[in-house]
Amino acid sequence: MRRRSQSKWTVQESQFCAFEMLASLAGKLLQESESSASSNASEGHECDSIGKNCFKQEIQYDDKPLKPKCFEQGRCEASVAASELTTENGDDSKDFRCAENNAILECTLTKTDPACSEEINGDLKYGSFPGNVDDHSPYFGESYNGKTENAFKQERDPTGLETQALNIANNGPSKDPVKFDRVVKLLSCRDPVPSVPFTRHRNDIKLGSRDDEENFSRFKRLSKRFKASRPPTRTGDRRIRKLLTSKYWKVATKLKDFEHYRFGGKRPLFRKRKTYYNYHRYQYDMLYKQRKIFDRKSITSSPEKDMNGDKCSTAAMSDRGASPLQFLWDIIRVYRSSLIKHPTSSRILVVQMVFDRLLHFTCIYFLLWFWGMSYLDLFSGTVKFSIKSFRIPELYIEVPESATVGSLKRTVMEAVTALIGGGIRVGLLLQGKKVRDDSRTLSQAGISCDDNLDALGFTLEPGPAKAPPTMCSEELPLLLAYDAAPQNLTSSLATPAVNAGVPNCTSNLPLLTNSENPATDHEPVSSKTDMPTDQSLLEPRALVPVPVPATNVEALTAVAVNQNFQKSELAQRRIWRPFSISEVEALVQAVEEIGTGRWRDVKLRAFESADHRTYVNLKDKWKTLVHTAKISPQQRRGDPVPQELLDRVLVAHAYWAQHQAKKQQSKHHHHRHGTPSITDTTEADRKGVARVPIGTM
DNA sequence: GTTAGGG
DNA sequence: CCCTAAC
Numbered sequence: 001m002r003r004r005s006q007s008k009w010t011v012q013e014s015q016f017c018a019f020e021m022l023a024s025l026a027g028k029l030l031q032e033s034e035s036s037a038s039s040n041a042s043e044g045h046e047c048d049s050i051g052k053n054c055f056k057q058e059i060q061y062d063d064k065p066l067k068p069k070c071f072e073q074g075r076c077e078a079s080v081a082a083s084e085l086t087t088e089n090g091d092d093s094k095d096f097r098c099a100e101n102n103a104i105l106e107c108t109l110t111k112t113d114p115a116c117s118e119e120i121n122g123d124l125k126y127g128s129f130p131g132n133v134d135d136h137s138p139y140f141g142e143s144y145n146g147k148t149e150n151a152f153k154q155e156r157d158p159t160g161l162e163t164q165a166l167n168i169a170n171n172g173p174s175k176d177p178v179k180f181d182r183v184v185k186l187l188s189c190r191d192p193v194p195s196v197p198f199t200r201h202r203n204d205i206k207l208g209s210r211d212d213e214e215n216f217s218r219f220k221r222l223s224k225r226f227k228a229s230r231p232p233t234r235t236g237d238r239r240i241r242k243l244l245t246s247k248y249w250k251v252a253t254k255l256k257d258f259e260h261y262r263f264g265g266k267r268p269l270f271r272k273r274k275t276y277y278n279y280h281r282y283q284y285d286m287l288y289k290q291r292k293i294f295d296r297k298s299i300t301s302s303p304e305k306d307m308n309g310d311k312c313s314t315a316a317m318s319d320r321g322a323s324p325l326q327f328l329w330d331i332i333r334v335y336r337s338s339l340i341k342h343p344t345s346s347r348i349l350v351v352q353m354v355f356d357r358l359l360h361f362t363c364i365y366f367l368l369w370f371w372g373m374s375y376l377d378l379f380s381g382t383v384k385f386s387i388k389s390f391r392i393p394e395l396y397i398e399v400p401e402s403a404t405v406g407s408l409k410r411t412v413m414e415a416v417t418a419l420i421g422g423g424i425r426v427g428l429l430l431q432g433k434k435v436r437d438d439s440r441t442l443s444q445a446g447i448s449c450d451d452n453l454d455a456l457g458f459t460l461e462p463g464p465a466k467a468p469p470t471m472c473s474e475e476l477p478l479l480l481a482y483d484a485a486p487q488n489l490t491s492s493l494a495t496p497a498v499n500a501g502v503p504n505c506t507s508n509l510p511l512l513t514n515s516e517n518p519a520t521d522h523e524p525v526s527s528k529t530d531m532p533t534d535q536s537l538l539e540p541r542a543l544v545p546v547p548v549p550a551t552n553v554e555a556l557t558a559v560a561v562n563q564n565f566q567k568s569e570l571a572q573r574r575i576w577r578p579f580s581i582s583e584v585e586a587l588v589q590a591v592e593e594i595g596t597g598r599w600r601d602v603k604l605r606a607f608e609s610a611d612h613r614t615y616v617n618l619k620d621k622w623k624t625l626v627h628t629a630k631i632s633p634q635q636r637r638g639d640p641v642p643q644e645l646l647d648r649v650l651v652a653h654a655y656w657a658q659h660q661a662k663k664q665q666s667k668h669h670h671h672r673h674g675t676p677s678i679t680d681t682t683e684a685d686r687k688g689v690a691r692v693p694i695g696t697m
Numbered sequence: 698g699t700t701a702g703g704g
Numbered sequence: 705c706c707c708t709a710a711c
Contacts, residue, residue: 573705573706574706575705576705577705597700598699598700599699599701600699615699615700616699616700617705619700619701619702620705620706623701
């Protein structure tokens with residue numbers, strides 16, 4: 001009997017470590033497959049002898065790009081899997097928010113080479129549960145000590161469905177189409193209501209204290225060995241946060257969402273940072289799934305695997321002549337749309353659109369993009385992953401009541417395009433019925449704030465595919481945040497254009513809550529016929545190998561992914577608005593009068609009507625002004641600020657700094673002696689009396 | 698909600 | 705422009 005043990009190394013985390021690790025890991029795997037074209041016959045042997053070190057080095061976070069042989073040439077595979085979950089109270093599984101709260105990010109690294117696996121397994125099994133093993137599998141039969149594992153498996157997977165899924169994923173789907181269908185459903189999980197057993201056992205695992213305890217201790221042991229899997233320390237966490245802020249704020253935001261989804265609705269205990277320890281402790285409660293992905297070489301050599309490997313994606317994509325972008329139409333829906341009262345004008349309609357979740361395919365796109373891989377890589381054996389529950393922002397659209405139906409559709413289309421890319425067609429529903437006459441005005445069509453606040457609906461349908469706009473890459477690719485990541489992907493983080501088209505009136509608007517109407521939620525808003533779905537991609541029957549230049553697909557994918565994410569999830573950054581000279585003037589003036597510690601007052605006095613300037617903006621601008629004033633003119637960039645203004649900046653800065661120091665001093669003095677000091681100007685400040693003396697200016 | 702400061 | 709801490 002063929003002996004093959006399987007090692008799994010599974011860590012589940014929220015926050016950033018998972019991502020950090022995955023990115024690092026994926027990057028290194030890629031690096032290896034790229035740079036190690038020349039390997040030799042002694043691989044297996046070498047690996048046996050240095051297996052532990054190999055692996056340890058491999059997933060170590062800190063640099064050290066050592067290349068263990070056993071990771072070369074796609075023989076080792078990383079698998080990240082996550083699935084749709086519902087809540088424990090399965091009855092509520094239709095609840096949008098419930099489902100949202102269960103995003104799971106899970107990483108499974110699977111070592112597949114038999115020659116290497118044993119050594120590594122010895123090291124890695126600490127962190128893994130031996131689930132997902134089919135007793136009848138010739139691959140696994142021998143290497144398991146049946147009882148415990150079986151019991152555990154039963155407990156976790158009472159129907160065996162998951163086991164089947166994994167088994168089939170491992171061994172290929174061709175033998176039992178029916179079973180495979182089930183499994184495909186399970187794995188792809190487009191259905192927001194996954195099978196109950198699947199859900200339940202995971203929750204059991206996550207919440208069960210016994211397992212938690214066990215896992216945690218396992219994890220601790222594991223983390224001693226592998227730096228990458230260490231429990232994030234405060235410092236580490238902080239470092240990663242730092243890493244992900246600023247230029248990488250977008251990802252940080254996204255990851256925060258993960259965190260939110262992961263824990264937001266389920267474990268109040270973990271909402272607060274105070275419970276940091278417990279929080280992290282529970283992060284390592286684990287894990288359920290691993291999937292082996294096809295070996296790159298065997299895909300090309302085995303016709304059977306061709307059926308569900310590489311060619312699948314190629315066929316599915318090219319078959320429909322679709323740009324990868326169009327995959328999205330199948331998974332983006334308007335979850336709810338309604339009219340909202342405009343804060344000031346009754347003649348203006350404000351349309352609120354809440355999008356359905358982006359299901360896991362979109363998330364896959366994101367990760368592909370994140371790792372700089374192409375869609376085809378998904379099927380060619382490098383990594384496999386999915387993540388659930390991305391959110392795209394709500395959309396607010398203002399239109400005058402006198403606007404036409406057509407213009408509303410167009411406006412929505414533009415806004416949505418800004419969010420997720422082009423090539424969409426927007427339909428308008430009123431009371432569930434399509435409004436077709438584009439030429440009528442909204443009030444003629446019966447759309448007004450007065451009566452039907454909730455009767456409005458939209459459909460998003462795939463429209464004529466447009467060529468993705470070219471991207472400019474002004475900033476470094478996000479991937480560079482991880483030194484191991486491939487750097488050849490020219491991803492762009494250019495400022496998205498969303499704000500231009502979408503009035504940012506979120507904060508001003510009273511939200512109509514609890515107005516969800518489940519009946520309209522699942523309006524067939526996406527074409528059932530044209531759209532490639534994730535399922536169709538995995539489905540054997542859908543596979544009609546069509547030769548297509550892979551490079552095109554890759555290119556398109558990269559672009560689409562980038563755009564989609566930069567424009568949806570990542571599109572909330574305020575657009576950059578350089579300060580004009582007159583604004584600077586006003587700011588300087590105000591600070592001269594008010595001082596540097598009362599930015600709210602500055603805002604109120606000088607920028608009251610400038611909605612796009614917050615007091616934080618002003619404070620930041622002052623900061624940069626001071627800096628600009630201090631450096632030499634040659635070092636300055638951008639629109640030159642008149643030297644006269646900069647001089648005033650310096651004077652005011654110095655004055656108020658001194659003023660503040662004096663205040664501090666007097667405070668201390670006051671404290672020590674208990675007597676008020678006449679130098680205490682706090683009261684004067686508050687009234688705006690104090691200001692930079694004219695003489696000093 | 699504001700302010701201060703690092704990025 | 706963002707984020708967080710501290711207030």
